[in-house]
Amino acid sequence: MLTHTLSDTIVAPASPAGVGAIAVIRVSGKNAIEITNEIFSGKDLTQVPSHTIHFGTIRSEKGEIIDEVLVSVFHEPNSFTKENSTEISCHGSPYIVEQILKRLLSKGARMAEAGEFTKRAFLNGRFDLAQAEAVADLIASTSQASHQVAMKQMRGGFSQKIKELRSELIRFAALVELELDFAEEDVEFANRAELKSFLQNVTQYVNELLQSFAWGNVLKNGIPTAIVGKPNAGKSTLLNTLLQEEKAIVSDIAGTTRDIIEDEIVLDGIRFRFIDTAGLRETQDTIEAIGVERAKQKMQEASLILYLVDSSEMSENLDFLQKELQNLQKPYFILFNKTDKLSAEKIAELEKTLNALCISAKEQKGIEKLKKNLIELVKKQKISHSDIVISNVRHYDALAKTYQSLQKVLADIETAITTDLLAADIREAIRYLGEIIGEVTSEDLLDYIFSKFCIGK
Template identity: 60%
Template sequence: MSLIHTLTTTDTIVAVATAAGTGAIAVIRLSGPKAISITNAVFKGKDLAGQPSHTIHFGTIRDGEKVLDEVLVSLFVAPHSYTKENVVEISCHGSDFIVQQIVKLLLSKGGRLANAGEFTKRAFLNGQFDLAQAEAVADLIASDSALSHEVAMKQMRGGFSQEIKRLRGELVHFASMIELELDFGEEDVEFADREQLRALINNIQSIIRELLKSFELGNVIKNGVPTVIVGKPNAGKSTLLNQLLNEEKAIVSDVPGTTRDFIEDEINIGGITFRFIDTAGLRETTDKVEAIGVERTMQKLSQSSLIIYLFDITEETAEEVQAELDRLNPDKRPILAVANKMDQASPEKLAALQQSITGVLPISAAQGANLDELKQALVDKVTLGKLNTQQQTIVTNLRHVDSLNKTYAALDDVLNGLALGISNDLVAADIRRALYSLGEITGEITTDDLLDNIFTKFCIGK
């Protein structure tokens, strides 16, 4: 377990920092005390030793007299680098052969291959940023929507960490006062005002509740909205999926029961990633395979965050639709009733339907009519339109949720202990538990197993 992070290394790590595969440019990254000297040993151009930080130098990488490639070498001299160590980035041509030859040469000069996430792990251990910010680096790399990018950027810049450190700092003050009382136990003195302590804990718990509540939105931003398209056979579910994805993902047929398993794909709408799932049509069937598909549809419904109930306006009455909406959604998740084949219905029928079912949206999946309105309705259903990511602190990490829950439980024990009048040493122990759990979030308290679990999920060059 560690409270203060320092890293003293004698080895220099090497990794390809760009994605695998042939491209115009590849970047090979080195970090460690010998990063510059190792590169200098194979680089012909300027002498890199003594060159200023944040400079770029043109030259060639050579294995003896053999030229491997013309490159640009970027220097970042400690502590002014991502890892706070000497860092070199070699930009070479993107041939897999060239990249592997250069990496092999660097290893022969004293480097070693980096482990997954080792560059970011070194940055964390050297105090470049805290653990929550380090995890946000991985989220930023994985971000695939405007909102996920925005939230990851805010967390990487310390937005969430500052909130946690502020809460922890306030609690540390009272913990130190109670610990001081233990030193004067025989004199019956009270340094920590119990009413102020209760007020502080109630305030911290209120903030934690808001942070935990934000995880529902944070998880949506980070992982996308699981959205199930459900309805009876031939309602047009597969046609709608194909229209939303703008490709022929699902088989479209007039034969009922064509979709016997779920089909899944993602699309970004309004900066939000939706994971659409086209399911088997809901009906009674004697076909064993189709019956399994219907059963899986119900399973997917229970796992969804948003439901699109698509129905054929020419086949179902308003009463039937409302009954299905109630039956399919006992947990009251966001559900959108979508009336397909509006082009085949009279204006009077459309008007009557919209009066009977609140929020029903008429479309024509085949003709692509009202799809923009459907997309906007989906964004509105997720309620992210009112989300202010610039001001609101949003939790996106399940590890942070676990630590916040443990903190909340420990603070509950502090309040219960104060109410029962238990001894100061037990109250202090419960406060220390809360501080420990908060410290786990930012990395003020860590274990090697925790760090390994986090950083091994990063890519090698990060």
């Protein structure tokens, strides 16, 4: 829990722990420049302009050189935290970092807690809460797609839209509450038809954001793609081929895969989380049966399904299979595997009949076409959503509550409910929108959010 005040000067390594070529130590607070200057030998940092870098040394209390460093100086309010700040770039020895930290602490700084730099940026008005949370998502992004989602949110597009909606709701709430002062005259300041039309538009937009969460969440965490099918269809071979490594055991013995095997690859900036599952069949083997149940569970949880069919046997009831996959109500591909021995005419017939793909996982044929189809499917899905995509569970929860409140307000208008109750329901929607951007918050919530950040950010 962050229990200290903004008057403290805080310090923390901003680079990962361990040995590296360079390490960066951040200092922020009213006395950040003065404290850094006390341990720095070079220029007088208290006299240099903002956004300048200076070479010098940092020495121990005995005057021994700890390291040669570069110090960047930032004057308030033109820094990340909007406070006086310095960044010390030193050699990436854990010993050197530790010694510099000790020197800074001895001069009056204290160690920053998790997320405290970003929390100060939020409290000092650098950005709103949604943008602050996007900083953590940006650091954690592992693909181009997740990076783009975080960057858009950090730059404020989502926040600006929430602020506009909230501002308009506040305007209507003020007009409705003004009517309470003229209750005896039965005056209507807030045009109910205009309010209803506005609320219908807002409700539709909020619903679109809620629908985008499933997409945003898989972009953030990787698209879970279940590889399923009967035993010996080639599921493990396909996983190994996609990953270009022997991740899963491949055997001619049916039922070799009994547990879930997962790994990730990035295709055209999109992270896919491939899940190899046990073969789907009736079995008396207790362990294999558990694997089959887990495979079915992964089919339910996945966002995308690759169903492999052994084309050398073709024992599947394909019409029934397609119907079963459609009932899952999620994107899927039927893959006819082991087609390297089939004629071109047969392959064309199979692909045309079920709109399926023919591959040979073992011979690595059709794999590039499969990857292309996966990428196209995801990009097509992206087009179906608005330009703003949410990926934060807290935002989703607040938007869901906003949606429910807006539905209540629309019902209030239809039933001509009393003005005081109508105003209260509008205020509830305003409050939930405010929670997203930090206009309405509590210290406990802030502590929870920023405690999930890394130290030094």
